[in-house]
Amino acid sequence: MTERLSSLFLRTLRDDPAEAEVASHRLLLRAGFIRRVGSGLYSWLPLGLRVRRNVERVIREEMNAAGAQEVLFPGLLPREPYEVTGRWTEYGSDIFRLQDRRDADHLLAPTHEEVFTLMVKDLYSSYKDLPLTIYQIQDKYRDETRPRAGLLRAREFTMKDAYSFDFDDEGLERSYQLQRDAYERIFKRLGLEYVIVSADAGAMGGSKSEEFMHPTAVGEDTVVMNDSGYAANVEAFATLVPDAIPTDGLAQPVVHDTPDTPTIATLVDVANAQFPREDGRAWSAADTLKNVVLALTHPDGSRELVVVAVPGDRDVDDKRVEVAFAPAVAEPASEADFAANPGLVKGYIGPWSASGPVLGDESRTGIRFLADPRVVDGTQWITGANESGRHVSGLVAGRDFTADGTVEAATVREGDPAPDGSGPVQLIRTMEVGHVFQLGRKYAEALGLSVLDQNGKRATVTMGSYGIGVTRNLAAIVEASHDEKGIIWPAEIAPFDVHVVATGKDEAVFAVAEEVVAELDASRLEVLFDDRRKVSPGVKFKDAEIVGVPWILVIGRGALEGEFELWNRATGEKQPIRREDVLQKFAK
RNA sequence: CGGGGCGUAGCUCAGUUUGGUAGAGCACCCGUUUUGGGGGCGGGAAGUCGCAGGUUCGAAUCCUGUCGCCCCGACCA
Numbered sequence: 001m002t003e004r005l006s007s008l009f010l011r012t013l014r015d016d017p018a019e020a021e022v023a024s025h026r027l028l029l030r031a032g033f034i035r036r037v038g039s040g041l042y043s044w045l046p047l048g049l050r051v052r053r054n055v056e057r058v059i060r061e062e063m064n065a066a067g068a069q070e071v072l073f074p075g076l077l078p079r080e081p082y083e084v085t086g087r088w089t090e091y092g093s094d095i096f097r098l099q100d101r102r103d104a105d106h107l108l109a110p111t112h113e114e115v116f117t118l119m120v121k122d123l124y125s126s127y128k129d130l131p132l133t134i135y136q137i138q139d140k141y142r143d144e145t146r147p148r149a150g151l152l153r154a155r156e157f158t159m160k161d162a163y164s165f166d167f168d169d170e171g172l173e174r175s176y177q178l179q180r181d182a183y184e185r186i187f188k189r190l191g192l193e194y195v196i197v198s199a200d201a202g203a204m205g206g207s208k209s210e211e212f213m214h215p216t217a218v219g220e221d222t223v224v225m226n227d228s229g230y231a232a233n234v235e236a237f238a239t240l241v242p243d244a245i246p247t248d249g250l251a252q253p254v255v256h257d258t259p260d261t262p263t264i265a266t267l268v269d270v271a272n273a274q275f276p277r278e279d280g281r282a283w284s285a286a287d288t289l290k291n292v293v294l295a296l297t298h299p300d301g302s303r304e305l306v307v308v309a310v311p312g313d314r315d316v317d318d319k320r321v322e323v324a325f326a327p328a329v330a331e332p333a334s335e336a337d338f339a340a341n342p343g344l345v346k347g348y349i350g351p352w353s354a355s356g357p358v359l360g361d362e363s364r365t366g367i368r369f370l371a372d373p374r375v376v377d378g379t380q381w382i383t384g385a386n387e388s389g390r391h392v393s394g395l396v397a398g399r400d401f402t403a404d405g406t407v408e409a410a411t412v413r414e415g416d417p418a419p420d421g422s423g424p425v426q427l428i429r430t431m432e433v434g435h436v437f438q439l440g441r442k443y444a445e446a447l448g449l450s451v452l453d454q455n456g457k458r459a460t461v462t463m464g465s466y467g468i469g470v471t472r473n474l475a476a477i478v479e480a481s482h483d484e485k486g487i488i489w490p491a492e493i494a495p496f497d498v499h500v501v502a503t504g505k506d507e508a509v510f511a512v513a514e515e516v517v518a519e520l521d522a523s524r525l526e527v528l529f530d531d532r533r534k535v536s537p538g539v540k541f542k543d544a545e546i547v548g549v550p551w552i553l554v555i556g557r558g559a560l561e562g563e564f565e566l567w568n569r570a571t572g573e574k575q576p577i578r579r580e581d582v583l584q585k586f587a588k
Numbered sequence: 589c590g591g592g593g594c595g596u597a598g599c600u601c602a603g604u605u606u607g608g609u610a611g612a613g614c615a616c617c618c619g620u621u622u623u624g625g626g627g628g629c630g631g632g633a634a635g636u637c638g639c640a641g642g643u644u645c646g647a648a649u650c651c652u653g654u655c656g657c658c659c660c661g662a663c664c665a
Contacts, residue, residue, distance in 0.1 A: 018657095039656085145663050
């Protein structure tokens, strides 16, 4: 196959479009792969479409090899299936909703669990039909609050989603593993670096969930990992719990007047000035206990206040809180909440007071009190004394106060110990490029998908869900593989195998190039041929470099003597090549 | 949703403060020259100045409203 630059629907841009910030967005626009139509909506030009099809091809090959079968569902769906699973409402304003001429509600599918499940329900009814894994490559729609970074977070994006259907848990585990293995092969072929992290499964009600995360500065997720193989999403990070300390012989708590210390920093200053440590070391924020009041809204609509205690040198991490309290929604307590609970003295909250416990089941307020796992028995803290302008020091966990439980709410920091004992962790920015998920029976139950077992009894099917963002992966590859000159496509998904550039004005040179291109084409190579006349060599070279085909074959000077030049786009290496060696060089 | 910025030719932008005939570079078309790194010269086509209303003799420019886009944050199966 040969495409000629003289007729290709392509216009490269010399200047960076003002709308593009990140490299992939900028380069895909400039090199003429995509164009923006609306916020988070992109059109695909011939070059972009070719790469996209190649990404899809890799995914298809691995899906098929893993025994999955391809299907295709509509992107436009009626409301009913989503009503049954509760997602019509749960999804809120993140989905595009529309009405047909009879005012019937529809949506543009953000994901397809429901219709896959219903399709299997329609057709299958016996355990003998299982296992089954089916997939599609489909456009998904999400009304993102803020689309950004071009293809990395778009409102219309292409995704491969697969679903497995099994009779029992062992079957699900096997199907899951097959998909997981296929994902590893896909990312290796795409040349995309990844780490697999355990993810929180709460939101979708499943059991086991792992995310394929691609390390990149433009990522929106934080992964906690170390060189010894530990890796987890920051939401799923578990604190390594220190050993308890004997409380025997520890001094009794002391209450101090600490006016004007509403923040941890001011408290530490006052503590060092007024009641220095006996061992001479200075108090630090880590010696204080910060008590944060959160308001939870439970799925039944009820509202509950909880107090979360974290060491004062850490903050409460919103994402970790969200997971810790799901399905309840947590938000900072409002002024009204404080007004309704006079027992909570803002800025001076603590579990203890001179006149008895303030927080917890048996306390004055009865408010649930959850502590960071580091607050083990025997640790001593400076914290609020529940009186305005007063704090207490030497407050011993397990002796002077007891939490109602622990909560993973504190921020994770570089250097924190991994829960598996493998040592200190690092925090890296990543982007989710794939997700494998054991859904279990949630959707099958909600939608009534069951099969008859060997005894003729109904049994609910168990499901897995497996997603890869096709267009996001394409953009991630550009992020990971470009230089100041342009894109550098990995051979597996490059729009063409070789980019032949004919230079000069000598028609004899073009005639040679035509012959070589025809030979390459005949050996089933995909060739991009810059056959433009009256375009200067510099322009052609710049275009070749920004477009990013792995090999650039320059036919110009010396062409009539059979001497060409072969450029390696990735390394920048340029070597002479004899005409008679060209075919062999590219032989597949 | 909060904060910031921006809408003028396909792209990048000037002009707006101080109202007075719509501009530049690149890209595009024609001619010419050049041919190994976005070349030179000459000519040309191309814009409802986001949209609506208002003020004014006159609005890209001032006023009001509105729509859209980008960035940071919140949010994100």
